[in-house]
Amino acid sequence: MKINVVNNSKPNNNESFESYLNEQIKQGYLDEKDLAPLKCHHCDSENLEDKNFSYENLGCVSYERWCNDCGKRVNTWDYGCWSV
Numbered sequence: 325m326k327i328n329v330v331n332n333s334k335p336n337n338n339e340s341f342e343s344y345l346n347e348q349i350k351q352g353y354l355d356e357k358d359l360a361p362l363k364c365h366h367c368d369s370e371n372l373e374d375k376n377f378s379y380e381n382l383g384c385v386s387y388e389r390w391c392n393d394c395g396k397r398v399n400t401w402d403y404g405c406w407s408v
């Protein structure tokens with residue numbers, strides 16, 4: 325699986341990145357199967373909404389998931405996978 329790392333506070337090797345992901349999954353922020361965001365990491369809200377869909381010939385290629393409570397972007401889905 326391709327994972328785009330955009331979080332500046334990320335650990336800098338694969339092993340700790342994996343345990344970082346496992347921790348996020350355990351705390352309910354990420355879906356175990358596809359790493360889709362389930363909760364806002366800014367305010368812990370589950371009131372999320374997908375916006376800004378962009379389409380190419382094959383269909384939807386990217387969209388963003390925003391938090392309706394604090395108004396911040398939670399994550400972006402790009403060509404089949406979530407940025408982490």
Ligand SMILES: [Zn+2]
Pocket residue numbers: 364365366367368369391392393394395396
């Ligand atoms: Zn929020």
